[in-house]
Amino acid sequence: MRIGGWMAFIGTLFLAGSLWAQGDSPGRFQGVEQGKKELGGIKKKIQEEKQRIRDINKRESSVISHLNTLDRNLHEKDKELKSLKQKLVRVDRKVKRANKDLGYLAVNIDAQEKLLSDRLVALYKFGDTEMPQLLFSSGSYEDFLSLRWYLTSILEQDRRLIDDYRKRKTVVRNYQRELVEDEQELKSLKKKAEQKKGEIQKDLLKKGMILDAVRQQKQVHLAAIRELEAASAKLQRLINRLEKELREKAKEKTFLPSARGFGALQGKLPFPVRGKILSTFGRNENPKFNTFTVQKGIEIEAPLGAGIRAIHDGRVLYSDWFKGYGKILIIDHGEGYYTLSGHASALLKAVGEEVRAGDVVALVGDTGSLKGPCLYFEIRQRGRPLDPLAWLRN
Numbered sequence: 001m002r003i004g005g006w007m008a009f010i011g012t013l014f015l016a017g018s019l020w021a022q023g024d025s026p027g028r029f030q031g032v033e034q035g036k037k038e039l040g041g042i043k044k045k046i047q048e049e050k051q052r053i054r055d056i057n058k059r060e061s062s063v064i065s066h067l068n069t070l071d072r073n074l075h076e077k078d079k080e081l082k083s084l085k086q087k088l089v090r091v092d093r094k095v096k097r098a099n100k101d102l103g104y105l106a107v108n109i110d111a112q113e114k115l116l117s118d119r120l121v122a123l124y125k126f127g128d129t130e131m132p133q134l135l136f137s138s139g140s141y142e143d144f145l146s147l148r149w150y151l152t153s154i155l156e157q158d159r160r161l162i163d164d165y166r167k168r169k170t171v172v173r174n175y176q177r178e179l180v181e182d183e184q185e186l187k188s189l190k191k192k193a194e195q196k197k198g199e200i201q202k203d204l205l206k207k208g209m210i211l212d213a214v215r216q217q218k219q220v221h222l223a224a225i226r227e228l229e230a231a232s233a234k235l236q237r238l239i240n241r242l243e244k245e246l247r248e249k250a251k252e253k254t255f256l257p258s259a260r261g262f263g264a265l266q267g268k269l270p271f272p273v274r275g276k277i278l279s280t281f282g283r284n285e286n287p288k289f290n291t292f293t294v295q296k297g298i299e300i301e302a303p304l305g306a307g308i309r310a311i312h313d314g315r316v317l318y319s320d321w322f323k324g325y326g327k328i329l330i331i332d333h334g335e336g337y338y339t340l341s342g343h344a345s346a347l348l349k350a351v352g353e354e355v356r357a358g359d360v361v362a363l364v365g366d367t368g369s370l371k372g373p374c375l376y377f378e379i380r381q382r383g384r385p386l387d388p389l390a391w392l393r394n
Contacts, residue, residue: 269393329349345367345373
């Protein structure tokens with residue numbers, strides 16, 4: 001059996017070799033080359049797919065971190081652009097004023113040149129020989145002194161005119177030199193401003209791509225949720241620390257709440273900003289991806305730059321960036337109650353400042369936001385989150 005099996009196997013190989021030899025033709029080589037090309041194309045597609053997966057994984061790993069970095073960069077670049085624009089206005093005014101002054105000086109110099117020209121013509125006509133004759137033709141010594149005084153005064157006036165003319169010419173030259181420098185600076189500032197605008201547009205495009213990925217790709221969306229949960233836990237630790245510091249300072253009575261305490265105003269407090277409620281306190285569902293998030297505050301859609309108002313008297317505990325929430329402001333309202341406003345574009349109050357109900361404390365923005373311009377708003381009592389809609393009046 002074994003010998004018969006081996007013989008059959010060798011016969012099969014021999015037959016396959018004969019068929020291979022018989023099929024040796026140009027068409028066979030073409031088929032091999034075509035196969036190689038297809039294999040190369042497949043390898044390229046595999047590499048492209050691997051790169052796409054790496055890009056997705058990269059975005060998934062740090063969605064909120066990327067947004068936080070972009071928001072901070074945008075904030076700094078926006079500040080730089082505003083500073084450039086202010087400097088542009090100042091230099092532009094300086095150039096315009098210099099041009100106006102130069103025009104005024106040019107008119108005065110033209111008048112002086114004409115006057116000096118007339119004086120030189122008169123002196124030329126009078127001649128050097130006429131001066132002694134005029135002096136010695138005086139009838140008396142007193143006339144001689146008077147005439148000499150008048151002639152000296154005229155010559156002194158001419159000298160002053162010439163000196164003033166020279167000074168004005170020097171001023172004009174200096175103005176012209178400064179004007180050239182200012183115009184060059186103006187040109188340079190305009191170029192820098194355009195470059196900064198370009199950088200801002202690129203960062204905004206990157207931010208838009210990340211937000212689109214969060215909204216359209218489930219993996220990226222889930223990664224963003226995980227990062228936000230971590231940011232929420234970190235925020236809880238910050239609030240716990242701030243509350244601990246407040247308890248330690250309680251004896252100092254650094255803040256006295258208003259006569260009517262925060263706790264007595266449940267359901268009667270004003271909204272911090274007007275707008276549409278985007279998400280509520282507690283469990284929120286995303287129907288697109290069938291996912292759930294637990295939120296400790298609410299999100300209110302509002303126009304970019306709208307004023308965020310304090311809902312009660314208090315003192316600012318925190319006013320700075322916080323990853324996942326953008327720019328945030330925490331206010332202590334006494335009795336262990338705090339409010340937190342996030343995603344702001346600008347924070348108008350510093351730590352330690354007292355605020356009154358109705359004061360504009362920040363401006364609506366989209367820093368750290370996955371939903372565009374809106375306000376993220378929390379109410380807490382001794383670190384425990386409360387439903388803001390139960391405390392704000394309808």
